[in-house]
Each structure stands twice: as C-alpha cells, then as structure tokens.
Amino acid sequence: MKNNILLFVKYPNKGEVKTRLAKSIGDSKAVSLYKYFLDEILLTLRGVSAAIWICYYPETSADDMVGWLGDNYYYVPQIGQDLGERLQHCFKMSFEKGFQKTIVLASDIPEISEEIINNAFNSLDDNDVVIGPSYDGGYYLLGFREQSYVTGIFDDIVWSTNRVFKETLTKMESYNLKYSVLQKVADIDTIDDYSEYLMRKQKNIAL
Secondary structure, three states, X not given: OOEEXXXXXXXXXXXXXXXXXXXXXXXXXXXXXXXXXXXXXXXXXXXXXXXEEEXXXXXXXXXXXXHHHOOOOEEEEOOOOOHHHHHHHHHHHHHHOOOOEEEEEOOOOOOOOHHHHHHHHHHOOOOOEEEEEEOOOOEEEEEEEHHHOOHHHXXXXXXXXXXXXXXXXXXXXXXXXXXXEOOOEOOOOOHHXXXXXXXXXXXXXXX
C-alpha cells in the first residue's frame, strides 16, 4: 500500500483532552466526546485505501492505547518536545517504511469525509504538499509526497495559535513547494464549536 494516514491521538485522561471544551461541559463529558469524535473518524477511514497509524501521546501510553482502540492498528509514539518535532518524527518513520504519500490528521474533526481524504491523496499526484485549514487558523490535515518532504516545514511554528496555517504556508513558499489547499473543516475545541457542530448534525439528519 502506497498511502499512509498518521492519526494523531492523545490518550483520553481526564483533564488532558479537550480542556477548553471541558471548562464548559466538565472533564468526564469532554473525554466521552473526544472518544466519540475519534470513533467517527475511524469509521470514516474504513472506506479509504490507506494504512492507518495511530500516533499516540504521551509516548508512555502504548498499552493503554491498544487497550482502548484494539490491536488492528499500527501504533507509533509521538516523540519530541513540541508538536513540530512529533510531526517530524512520525512523517520520517512513515517514509522510511516505504510509503509514497503520507498525511497527518487531527483527532477532533468528526466531520471529516472520505472525499476530503481521497482528494488530499490525489492532489499529491501534482503537488508537493497538501494542507487542510481549520476555522481557528490551524490545520486539520497536512500531507507530503516522499520526494517533497521537508522537515523544516515544522520549524519555528508557534503552535496552538491562529497563525499556524499562515505560518505553514509561508514555510512552504520559502522552500518553493507547490501546494494544494483543501476545504475548511471545523475542529471541536470550544463550547461554541460543539454547539455549531450539533446544529449542523441535526440539520443533516433532518434533510
């Protein structure tokens, strides 16, 4: 198989996932929602022709992750001091395993679709990089061809800010990489995000 998906997942300890959302709904419900979002994503990924690596954090949670999600996935620890280093590590491992195209996905985007993911892989036929912006100024997806992977894309990014997407585009341009931008998809970080998600979901059900 030539395509690989790096699904970045944090083990759902109370108080450590969806912390902004938890301020409004409590830690227990935030954990339940995080697990639900991941279930929705994994269900979607079943229809995609790609390997799936669970890139877990913290790196000491391997047994807990397998106990939670089962042994049908390939598990890779996120190793590094910040998100940039952890992304570098997982992409490097993927390409060393011989995958031709690799994308990373966030784990809080329950509305991701097969179509978007397939478009991401297909766009790498003609582009060096593909990126999917989220509404908060970050990105929910980033992908490379093996030949175009540049570790410097992740250097000196101020993570968890509304400038991550723009700063990453600037990095791509500095390396003269040809890139494709996907449609925006909402990640669920706050109570407003969650409320809007519920409204969209109810509307779709009504239709």
